[in-house]
Amino acid sequence: MLKNLNFLRYRKYQRIIIAAICVALASQIGTSAFTTGNTIALSAFLLPVFLYFNQDLNPLQLGLAIAIASPVFRGFILLVSNGATASNALTYTIADIIFFTCYVFLYYLIYWLRSFQNNVAFYFTIIICDYFANMTEIAFLNHFSAFSFNTLQGLFILAFARSTLAFLIAFPIRYFQFLTVNSESHERQYYHFIWVASAVKSEVYFMKKTINEIEQVTKNAYQLNQRLKEKGLPEEQAMAYKIAQNVHEIKHSYQNLIKGLGDYFDDQSNAPMTMMDILKIVVDYSQMIIREKQAHINLVVQNHVDITIPRHFYLVTILSNLIINGIDAIGTKRNGELLIKVTADSRHVFFSVTDNGSGIPKNLLPLIFKSGFSTKFDQFGDIYRGIGLSNVKAIAEEQFAGKITVDSTPNVGTTFFVTLDRQKLIS
Numbered sequence: 082m083l084k085n086l087n088f089l090r091y092r093k094y095q096r097i098i099i100a101a102i103c104v105a106l107a108s109q110i111g112t113s114a115f116t117t118g119n120t121i122a123l124s125a126f127l128l129p130v131f132l133y134f135n136q137d138l139n140p141l142q143l144g145l146a147i148a149i150a151s152p153v154f155r156g157f158i159l160l161v162s163n164g165a166t167a168s169n170a171l172t173y174t175i176a177d178i179i180f181f182t183c184y185v186f187l188y189y190l191i192y193w194l195r196s197f198q199n200n201v202a203f204y205f206t207i208i209i210c211d212y213f214a215n216m217t218e219i220a221f222l223n224h225f226s227a228f229s230f231n232t233l234q235g236l237f238i239l240a241f242a243r244s245t246l247a248f249l250i251a252f253p254i255r256y257f258q259f260l261t262v263n264s265e266s267h268e269r270q271y272y273h274f275i276w277v278a279s280a281v282k283s284e285v286y287f288m289k290k291t292i293n294e295i296e297q298v299t300k301n302a303y304q305l306n307q308r309l310k311e312k313g314l315p316e317e318q319a320m321a322y323k324i325a326q327n328v329h330e331i332k333h334s335y336q337n338l339i340k341g342l343g344d345y346f347d348d349q350s351n352a353p354m355t356m357m358d359i360l361k362i363v364v365d366y367s368q369m370i371i372r373e374k375q376a377h378i379n380l381v382v383q384n385h386v387d388i389t390i391p392r393h394f395y396l397v398t399i400l401s402n403l404i405i406n407g408i409d410a411i412g413t414k415r416n417g418e419l420l421i422k423v424t425a426d427s428r429h430v431f432f433s434v435t436d437n438g439s440g441i442p443k444n445l446l447p448l449i450f451k452s453g454f455s456t457k458f459d460q461f462g463d464i465y466r467g468i469g470l471s472n473v474k475a476i477a478e479e480q481f482a483g484k485i486t487v488d489s490t491p492n493v494g495t496t497f498f499v500t501l502d503r504q505k506l507i508s
Contacts, residue, residue, distance in 0.1 A: 097138065100131045101146035125180070125215075126247050129207040132188060133251040136377075139416050140193050144185025148178045176218045184214035198375075204248050211240035295332045299325050354393040356386050356423065363400045364421070371408060378408060378417035386425045388507050395480050396506070402473050403434040403497045410438025410495060418494075430506055432499040440491035449487065450474045481505045 128147065132140060192198065192206040215236050216228070302325035309318035360382055371378050390396055404419065411417035420435040441449065452471040470485075477483040483501035 096135060097143050097146045100135065100143055101150040103127060103131070125184075125211060126243050128181070128184065129211075129244060129247040130251045132185075132207070133203065133248075134254075136193075136198070140185045140189045144181055144188075148181035148185075172222070176222050179221050180214045180218040183217045184210045187213060200248075200252060204244070207244040207247065208240050211244050212237055215240060292332060295328060299328045299332065302328060353389045353391040355389050356384060359390065359393050359396055359400075360384055360421065360423070363397060363404065367401070367404045367408065367419075370405065374408065376408060376411065376413070376417060377415050378411055378419055380419045381421070383420070383422045386423045386430055388425070388430070388503070390506055391508070392480065392506075395476050396501075399473050399476060399499060400432065400434070402470070403499070406470075406497075407434055407436030407438060407495070410436050410440070412438065414438065425503060428503055430501050430503050432501070433496055434499075435494060435496040437494040440493055440495055441487070441489040442491055446487065446489065450485070477501060 131143065135143065187210045188206060191209065192202060195202065216233075219232070219236070220226075220228075302321050306318050306321035306325060309321055364380060364382055368380060371380065400421070404421065407419050408417075411419070414437075416437075418435075418437045420433075422431075422433045422435070424431045450470050452469075474485050477485050477499055481501040482505050483499060485500075486498045487495065488498070489495040
C-alpha cells in the first residue's frame, strides 16, 4: 500500500516540478514596469493556466515550488548576465517570491477552498490574485510607500488583461475537450450500459444463489408442517403450511425475474472485452462520480496486461466496487489519490486499488468481507444495500478462482489486492 501511495505522491510532485520549471523559464520573458525590479513576466500569465488545468493539486504546494524555482532562476540570471549586485538580485528574488506566494495564498482562500467551483469564479479570482500580488510586490520594492492612483489603475489594467488572456486560452481548450467528450456521447452511453449491466448481472448471480436458500426454507417449513400434523396441532400446522406456500411463491417470482434479466445479460450474447477497454469503462464512469461528488481526487491507472475477458461484467463489478469504496473513503479530503494497478504472471492476474482516504480501523478489518457488514448508511440511517465486499469476494472466488485481501492504515489509506486465475479470466 505504501509503495502505491508513494507512486501517487511521485506523480503529483512530478506535475508540480514540471509546472515550476515551466513558470521559471517563462519568468525570464518580460519587461520592467511601474518600479525598478518589477517585471511584467510571462510566468504570471502561465500560472493561472497551470492552476486551471491542475485543480486537483493543492495550490499552496504548486505555488511554493514556483515561488522557489522561478525567482531563484531569475536571481541567478541577474547576477550572471545583467551584472546586478548581490543585494539587488536578492531583493528582486524576494519580490518574486512575495508575488507568487501572495498569488497562490489568495487563490487558495478565495477559490480552492470553495465547495462549489465554476469558470466565472475562477476568472474573477485570478484577476484579484494578480492585482493584489502585484501590488504587494511593488509595495515591497518601494519600501511600502504610498501608491499613486495611476499606479493602482495600471496594476488593475495589467491584472485584468493578463488574467483575461490566460482565461481565454485555458477555457477554449477545456471547452474543446468538452466538445470532444460530447462527440463521443454514444461511447459514454455504452459505458453506462456496461456499468449498469454489470451491477444487474451481479445481482442476478446472487439471486440465483438465494434460490437455494429459499428452497431450504420451503423444505424446513414443510417438514415443520408434517411434525405439527403428527403432534395434532392443526392451527400451527396450517401456519407452517402457509409459510411453505408463501416462500414457494417467492421462489417462483425470483425465478421469473432471473429468467427475464438473464435473457438480456446472458454471457453468450456479449462480445469479450480487452482489459484496456474494461479499465477505460470503469475509470470513465468513476471520474463522472468524482465530478458529481465535487471531490478532489486524482485517478491514476497502471495497466501492464493485454488480455481479452469474456465475462467482463463480473470484473467490472469487482473493480467498480473497490474504486467507489476508495472514493467514499477519501470523501471531501483535498489531494485525494486513487491508483488502479494491473499486473500478471503466467498463472494469475493481479489487481490493486489504493486510496489515501480515511483507512479502516484494525478492529473492523476481520469483518469487512462478512455478509451483511457495511459502514455505509443512507440519509434515513438505513444500511447501504449495494453489492458489498462479501459479494465481491464471492465473485472473485467462485467465478475466477481468486482471492481478495486488504492492507489498511487509519488516516493513511487502504489497498485492496485481488488475485484472479488467468485461465478462468480469459476462458
